[in-house]
Structure formats: structure tokens, C-alpha cells
Amino acid sequence: MFEQIKERIFKELGLQERESGTYYGEWALIEGKDVIESYSPINGKLLGKVTKATEEEYETVVVNALAAYKEWTQIPAPKRGLIIKEVGKELEKYKEILGLLVTLEGGKTISEGQGEIQEAIDIADFAVGLSRQLYGVTIASEREDHRMYEQWLPLGVIGEITSFNFPVAVWSWNAFIAAVVGNVIIWKPSSKTPLCAVATSHIINTVLSRYNLKPIFYVVSGDGSFLGDKISQDPRIPLVSFTGSTVTGKKTGEHVARRFGKSILELGGNNAAIVSQHTVDMKMALKGVAFGAMATAGQRCTSTRRLILQEDIYDHFLEKLKGIYDNISVGNPLDPKILVGPLIDETAVQAYERAIQKAKEEGGKLISGGERVYPTDCEKGTYVRPTIIEAHKDMSIVQEETFAPILYVIKYKDLEDAIDIHNAVPQGLSSAIFSNNLQEVTYFLSQKGSDCGIANVNTGTAGAEIGGAFGGEKETGGGRESGSDAWKGYARRQTVTINYGNDVPLSQGVEFTI
Numbered sequence: 157m158f159e160q161i162k163e164r165i166f167k168e169l170g171l172q173e174r175e176s177g178t179y180y181g182e183w184a185l186i187e188g189k190d191v192i193e194s195y196s197p198i199n200g201k202l203l204g205k206v207t208k209a210t211e212e213e214y215e216t217v218v219v220n221a222l223a224a225y226k227e228w229t230q231i232p233a234p235k236r237g238l239i240i241k242e243v244g245k246e247l248e249k250y251k252e253i254l255g256l257l258v259t260l261e262g263g264k265t266i267s268e269g270q271g272e273i274q275e276a277i278d279i280a281d282f283a284v285g286l287s288r289q290l291y292g293v294t295i296a297s298e299r300e301d302h303r304m305y306e307q308w309l310p311l312g313v314i315g316e317i318t319s320f321n322f323p324v325a326v327w328s329w330n331a332f333i334a335a336v337v338g339n340v341i342i343w344k345p346s347s348k349t350p351l352c353a354v355a356t357s358h359i360i361n362t363v364l365s366r367y368n369l370k371p372i373f374y375v376v377s378g379d380g381s382f383l384g385d386k387i388s389q390d391p392r393i394p395l396v397s398f399t400g401s402t403v404t405g406k407k408t409g410e411h412v413a414r415r416f417g418k419s420i421l422e423l424g425g426n427n428a429a430i431v432s433q434h435t436v437d438m439k440m441a442l443k444g445v446a447f448g449a450m451a452t453a454g455q456r457c458t459s460t461r462r463l464i465l466q467e468d469i470y471d472h473f474l475e476k477l478k479g480i481y482d483n484i485s486v487g488n489p490l491d492p493k494i495l496v497g498p499l500i501d502e503t504a505v506q507a508y509e510r511a512i513q514k515a516k517e518e519g520g521k522l523i524s525g526g527e528r529v530y531p532t533d534c535e536k537g538t539y540v541r542p543t544i545i546e547a548h549k550d551m552s553i554v555q556e557e558t559f560a561p562i563l564y565v566i567k568y569k570d571l572e573d574a575i576d577i578h579n580a581v582p583q584g585l586s587s588a589i590f591s592n593n594l595q596e597v598t599y600f601l602s603q604k605g606s607d608c609g610i611a612n613v614n615t616g617t618a619g620a621e622i623g624g625a626f627g628g629e630k631e632t633g634g635g636r637e638s639g640s641d642a643w644k645g646y647a648r649r650q651t652v653t654i655n656y657g658n659d660v661p662l663s664q665g666v667e668f669t670i
């Protein structure tokens with residue numbers, strides 16, 4: 157099954173065993189270059205090799221992107237939107253096959269792989285509408301015959317560093333929005349999913365050439381330590397959007413800040429769901445928690461990592477949840493019945509094992525899972541059983557984001573207690589409460605409640621829609637991407653004052669007579 161699907165993907169997406177990973181208007185030469193090897197987490201097989209950008213190639217990318225910016229930024233925003241509309245249509249044509257590549261290279265289930273491309277198509281639609289709504293406000297001037305307003309102008313060439321877990325969608329959140337605002341994008345994809353980036357770029361670049369436009373979506377592949385540093389330290393790149401770990405994000409943010417660049421950071425999450433005794437429908441809460449904790453094998457920034465459970469329903473709810481975990485299908489994600497696929501690689505399995513070990517040492521009690529599994533048709537894959545651990549809030553491992561399906565369950569008495577536990581971690585991305593009690597829900601949503609960028613009521617922490625601004629507080633980095641007015645992050649605000657009178661009156665009543 158695997159080989160046939162791989163063959164189909166490579167044929168339909170025009171991929172070769174060895175691909176260029178650098179696009180500077182054309183794909184850089186392959187010969188004599190170092191490569192990233194891309195292995196499928198499904199069975200550990202080599203999928204393909206993608207060349208790394210050299211120093212000179214990086215330079216060509218930036219120079220060409222700067223030239224393209226001059227052209228792109230002069231196109232009226234609604235017309236830029238029409239190009240992104242075509243990009244969205246192109247992605248729609250390739251949705252099934254590109255989604256399958258996400259499954260093969262990233263290990264997502266079929267449904268999630270397809271959802272990933274749908275998310276990119278949705279953001280293209282959103283960006284098209286936005287291209288006619290890049291509004292600024294007008295301001296009443298205190299001076300006679302003066303007019304004031306704000307306008308939002310593009311920044312220039314944007315650097316985008318993405319993670320393996322949403323190898324297409326998160327790139328599109330930034331790239332399509334930045335593009336309608338008038339920017340040009342240089343993408344450094346994760347070295348764990350380089351083929352997804354190459355294939356996506358092949359598809360979308362055909363649109364720009366169809367319109368005889370210079371490319372606006374550039375790609376550089378390679379090690380984060382080299383390319384990530386280059387991008388974050390390059391003064392020609394006024395904004396860097398980074399998705400990934402808090403540790404790397406901190407370094408990136410510092411590099412960018414040192415040169416007064418802007419950054420949009422979407423870093424670690426340590427998301428919790430509170431399940432209250434006032435939850436009327438336990439099945440809803442069970443589904444919300446199970447999906448949040450196990451989808452994408454716990455490798456979403458939004459994955460539910462902590463379940464904060466009220467003491468009156470604790471035993472009953474945990475028993476039901478254990479039942480779901482004990483029976484969940486873990487295995488080859490190419491099988492549409494499978495709900496939990498592999499972790500991305502061996503390092504991720506080690507992190508999973510280490511976290512469980514540490515949790516046990518700190519007094520955690522294993523309720524379900526806790527071990528690596530070797531499904532029959534893919535023994536060399538990196539599969540683990542989703543895991544539940546009874547924990548207490550003071551355990552240090554509970555403070556950490558382990559990118560794996562481990563759910564720590566913590567008991568609470570009253571809501572204040574639950575919120576204390578909820579907010580007592582360094583990260584602040586997504587949060588959820590399951591409750592039908594209005595007072596409780598409103599408290600959770602109040603200033604005293606969840607300290608996260610995203611708050612959900614009776615739905616889980618994972619699976620945000622593109623229409624909302626996505627991002628979080630504290631160590632999550634504070635950035636906002638995707639919907640709402642997150643587009644402003646890709647623009648510079650200019651306050652404009654026009655005097656249409658015959659004098660120069662001064663604000664604040666200041667006199668200056670010459």
C-alpha cells in the first residue's frame with residue numbers, strides 16, 4: 157500500500173527522489189549539494205532527498221525576493237487577492253494528493269492530512285476577502301482644516317520559519333495574509349517535512365508564472381542553526397514569523413529584536429481542559445478531551461496536555477476516558493480507520509519515554525498507555541500509545557510541553573482552584589472548559605479566568621478555525637496569525653496628517669510666530 161501511494165504521490169506532484177529545496181525564481185541546481193533526507197514516520201522508509209541552500213543561494217533568494225517585492229507591492233491589493241484566489245484554486249485541485257503527502261511525510265491520519273490542505277484553502281479564501289478590507293481608521297484632528305487617518309502598508313520581504321506538525325497550513329496562514337498585504341515571503345520549512353514544502357511550492361508557483369509575475373513565494377531548505385539564524389539576523393527581512401519550540405523561538409525573537417525587526421512568535425503550548433461537575437453531556441467532554449489530546453498524536457501546539465477534572469466526577473470521567481484510550485486505534489495512518497498515527501521521529505519517541513519516566517519518578521500514576529508500539533505492517537515506524545497519567549500540579553514535568561500524546565490529569569475542588577492550576581504553567585496558548593453553568597463559564601472567560609490566547613467553551617483546545625486570530629501569551633510568544641485582524645502584524649502602520657488650509661496651526665495650542 158505504502159509504495160503504491162508513494163509512487164502515485166510522486167507522479168501526480170511531479171516529485172523526484174532528489175529535489176531541490178531552494179527556490180529563487182527557479183529551483184536551485186541539485187548537483188553537488190548537501191541534502192536533507194526525508195523519512196516517513198509511518199515505516200521509517202526514505203521518501204526522498206531535498207538539497208540544502210548554500211550561502212550564495214540564500215543570497216540570491218533574498219536579492220530576488222527584494223526585486224519581486226518592488227513589483228508585487230505596486231499591484232492593487234484586491235488584484236493581489238485575485239492571484240491568491242487562483243493559488244487557493246490550485247491547492248484545491250491538488251488537495252487529495254497533497255494531503256496524502258502530509259500523511260506520508262508527517263504521519264497525520266488521512267482525515268487530518270486532508271484537513272491540513274483544507275485549512276490552507278480556507279485561508280486563501282479569507283485572504284481574498286481581506287484584500288478588499290485592509291482598512292485604516294480616520295481620526296478627528298484638533299487642528300482646523302486638517303485631516304488624519306491611518307494606513308497600513310506592506311513591510312517588505314517576510315521570513316517564515318515553520319514546524320513539521322502543520323507543514324502546509326501554518327505556512328499558508330502567514331504567507332497568504334502577508335501576500336495580500338503586499339509582502340513577499342521567504343519560507344524555511346522544517347527539515348522533517350521538506351517534501352511538503354517543495355510540493356506546495358511547485359503547485360503555487362505555477363500561478364505566479366501564469367500571470368507573468370515574479371514569484372512571491374520563495375523557499376530555502378536547510379538546518380535551522382544556519383538558515384534560521386541567517387533569516388533572523390538579516391536586516392533586509394523586517395519581519396520573521398516563527399512557529400516552533402519556545403527554546404528556538406526565544407533565540408529567534410532575540411536575534412530579530414536586536415536589529416529592531418518585528419517577529420510573530422507562535423511557540424509552545426501546554427493546554428488544559430477543565431471538565432466541571434456541571435457538564436451536562438459527558439460524551440461531549442470525552443470527545444473534546446480525547447480529540448484534543450490524541451489528534452496528530454499529541455503533536456499540535458494546541459494539543460490538550462492537561463485535564464483538570466472536578467473531584468465529584470473524577471473517577472467516573474477518568475474511567476470512561478481510560479476506556480477510550482485503551483481502545484484507540486494506533487497504527488498506519490494510511491488506513492482510514494486509524495485515529496492515531498506515528499510520532500514524527502525517534503527523537504520524539506525518546507522525549508515521550510523520558511517524560512513518562514520523569515512523571516513516574518515525580519509520583520505520577522500511569523492510567524493508560526505508556527509504551528511504544530510496533531504495528532504489524534510498519535514495525536520501523538515511530539508509534540506510541542496515547543497515555544494518561546494521574547498527576548498533581550507541582551510536578552515539574554507538567555510544566556513542560558512534551559510534543560507527544562501524554563495527558564496529565566489533575567483533580568480540583570472548585571473553579572478558583574481549577575483556574576489556579578490552569579494558569580500555573582509558563583505557556584499560554586489554548587484553553588477549554590466543559591461546563592453548562594453560566595456563572596462558571598463566564599468566570600473562566602473573565603479577566604480572572606483563562607490566561608491564554610484562545611479560550612473554548614464546550615469544545616476542546618485543538619482544532620481552531622482560521623477565522624480567529626491564532627496565538628498565545630507568556631512563553632507562547634504573544635504572536636497572532638491567521639484570521640481576525642492578525643493581518644496587521646504583516647503591515648506597518650502609518651499615521652497620516654494632511655493640512656488643506658492656508659496656515660500651519662500647531663497642536664497643543666503651541667505658538668510659533670515667525
Ligand code: UN1
Nearest residue numbers: 322456457458618619620
Ligand atoms: C499548530 O499546532 O501549530 O488549532 C497549529 C489547531 C490547528 C492549528 C494548530 N488548526 O489545532
